[in-house]
Amino acid sequence: MTFLARHRIILPVVSLAVLLAATFYMQPRAMSYFGLNLLFNLAVPIALATIAQMMIIMVNDIDLSLGAFVSLAACVTATFLNDAPMLGLLILLALVLSYAVLGAVIHALELPAIVVTLGMSFVWGGIALFILPSPGGAAPGWLRTLMTVKPPFAPMAVVAAVIIAAVTHLLIMRSGIGTVLRGVGGNARSVARAGWSVIRLKALAYGLAGLFGVLAGMALVGLATSADANIALRYTLLSIAGVILGGGEFTGGKVSPTGAVIGAFTLTLAASFLSFMRLSPDWQIGAQGAILILVLTARLIFRQKGSEA
Amino acid sequence: MSVLSRPWLWSWLAAAAAFSLTLGLTSGRGAGELGYAALSFGAFAAIVGLGQMLVITLGPGNVDLSIPATMTLAATLALKAMGSDPGTAFLGLVIALAVGFGTGVANYALIFLLRLPPIIATLAASLIYQSLAIWSNRGLRIKPPAGLADFATGRFLGLPNVAWVGLALAILVWVVLERSVWGRWLLATGQNLRVARLAGVPVELVRASTYISVAVFASLAGYLLASFSGGAALNMGQEYLLMSIAVVVIGGSSIAGGNSNVPGVWGAALFMFLVVSMLNSYGAGAGVRNVLTGTIIIAIVIAASSRRART
Structure with missing residues (x-):
């Protein structure tokens, strides 16, 4: 195995660094505490959602309902959690649990996750519309304070990213249970033979995804101060792209939490970078697609070197 | 194999149930209108669903997320070229299909040359489309030529013209899948790519032609939909992303690939329209409607999969 193939994390780091350097070159004023915070503010909920998607991809499934789920969590946060904190907390807890149950059901009945989550996206979206038929609600004061806090030395978004990456890295890459969870994606049967209950592990992976999905919704409301039922629908595709940009694979339990966080930040930065380039708004979405393709093309170098060795 | 174990049965049963439940409310009035509307709107879902079915048949991980963007792009360019002038319907069709061919080739090039996972490749490409x-488009809303609009909203032998197009395509796909070498290659590739390649199936050719077919189907659906609804809109394809996947799976095709089901796609397409009109006529709000739609989709998937397991 070559150096590059062993250290897959280099690719996301280099892409983020290149994009960041290009952004600073275009707009030197972004190179400040305030500028960085503006650039990466909205990346925090996306990073949390990407981690949630990563938990699902880790066990060889894919979640098409994540955007709707994050929107629902945001709606609950902006209404119940603000008006009746205890009840709000209970609902959010129930959402996390329902994700765990979903994982267990998908495994027990051998259902295709892509379809079940597709159906669930209607369910989450429907409940969100029920709770908040029109945009509104308000962010709880403590959440607003937390998301706009100004820590010394580095802006909130950067500090949050480091914390998210560190916690999930410890959980998924370093801890015993994290290794087993990745093993479910690698070879579920041998994990079962080793005496683990795969259904519980899948429930755990989905439960973790639910937890991070809820956190993403809360973080989003803390930044946006209100919510609506469609606030985070684009997160479904963004989170999948973020996981892959971060060096993850769709199968085999090959994921990287740090990479996923960096991937989410790269995607967010790509959008800001394009607006700094004064590109016509018509082409911004397309250029985002082009950047995505470009970064993923770089994966070829890693993949081929890895397989040759 | 008995009739009961046919996977497509469930989508048709569900569609029939939704149909009769809706009519139960009106005690039978409006059956013709409801059926006509279901066939018209179901046709678009069926056409994109047939394309998505071919791709999903290729095996795990194969799915085309660029369908909505391809529909929009094909419709926009076709309507722009026609510019509402009479007698240009054929030109528009050719342009739409050419756009579909182009996006299909581009999608496959990304998948093959850059070795991107199809989900990511089609997602990134769809942003560009x-x-x-x-x-x-520039926000213009160009009307389709009058003759074309009449065709798209018209009927023949009592059935909507778009439904005839969808039906013809379904029969074509069914014949190709069941009776042609290409169809057998596609199924073999979906069942086991490695084995198919070792058995001499030109796997990459099959994959390329499949990704081109789905894009051509999507462009045709976009062309028809824009003619049907009086112009192309930038969000016209949006709902067909989830719809195309949903009709394939509800229709009884295996999401794991290698097993496709043409009649089920039509049943599911009718069902997806009928269930919404059923919930509407029972006065369900948007929230309740979505929750029930999702629950029903999952219930059908569970019913279909336990059915398969037993037989």
Whole structure:
């Protein structure tokens, strides 16, 4: 195995660094505490959602309902959690649990996750519309304070990213249970033979995804101060792209939490970078697609070197 | 194999149930209108669903997320070229299909040359198609030529013309899948790519032609939908992303690939329209409607999969 193939994390780091350097070159004023915070503010909920998607991809499934789920969590946060904190907390807890149950059901009945989550996206979206038929609600004061806090030395978004990456890295890459969870994606049967209950592990992976999905919704409301039922629908595709940009694979339990966080930040930065380039708004979405393709093309170098060795 | 174990049965049963439940409310009045509307709107879902079915048949991980963008781009460019002038319907069709062919080739090039996972490749490419559509459309709403609009909203032998198109395509796909070498190659590739390659199936050719077919189907659906609804809109394809996957799976095709089901796609397409009109006529709000739609989708998937397990 070559150096590059062993250290897959280099690719996301280099892409983020290149994009960041290009952004600073275009707009030197972004190179400040305030500028960085503006650039990466909205990346925090996306990073949390990407981690949630990563938990699902880790066990060889894919979640098409994540955007709707994050929107629902945001709606609950902006209404119940603000008006009746205890009840709000209970609902959010129930959402996390329902994700765990979903994982267990998908495994027990051998259902295709892509379809079940597709159906669930209607369910989450429907409940969100029920709770908040029109945009509104308000962010709880403590959440607003937390998301706009100004820590010394580095802006909130950067500090949050480091914390998210560190916690999930410890959980998924370093801890015993994290290794087993990745093993479910690698070879579920041998994990079962080793005496683990795969259904519980899948429930755990989905439960973790639910937890991070809820956190993403809360973080989003803390930044946006209100919510609506469609606030985070684009997160479904963004989170999948973020996981892959971060060096993850769709199968085999090959994921990287740090990479996923960096991937989410790269995607967010790509959008800001394009607006700094004064590109016509018509082409911004397309250029985002082009950047995505470009970064993923770089994966070829890693993949081929890895397989040759 | 008995009739009961046919996977497509469930989508048709569900569609029939939704149909009769809706009519139960009106005690039978409006059956013709409801059926006509279901066939018209179901046709678009069926056409994109047939394309998506071919791709999903290729095996795990194969799915085309660029369908909505391809629909929008094909419709936009076709309507722009026609510019509401009479007698240009054929030109528009050719342009739409050419756009579909182009996006199909582009999608496959990304998948093959850059070895991207199809989900990511079609997702990233769809962003570019979307930009192209925005750039060429510029918010204009060009009406389709009158003759074409009449065709898209018209009927023949009591059935909507778009349903005839969808039906013809379904029969074509069914014959190709069941009776042609290409169809057998596709199924073999979906069942086991490695084995198919070792058995001499030109796997990459099959994959390329499949990704081109789905894009051509999507462009045709976009062309018809824009003619049907009086112009192309940038968000016209949006709902067909989830719809195309949903009709394939509800229709009884295996999401794991290698097993496709043409009649089920039509049943599911009718069902997806009928269930919404059923919930509407029972006065369900948007929230309740979505929750029930999702629950029903999952219930059908569970019913279909436990059925398969037993037989």
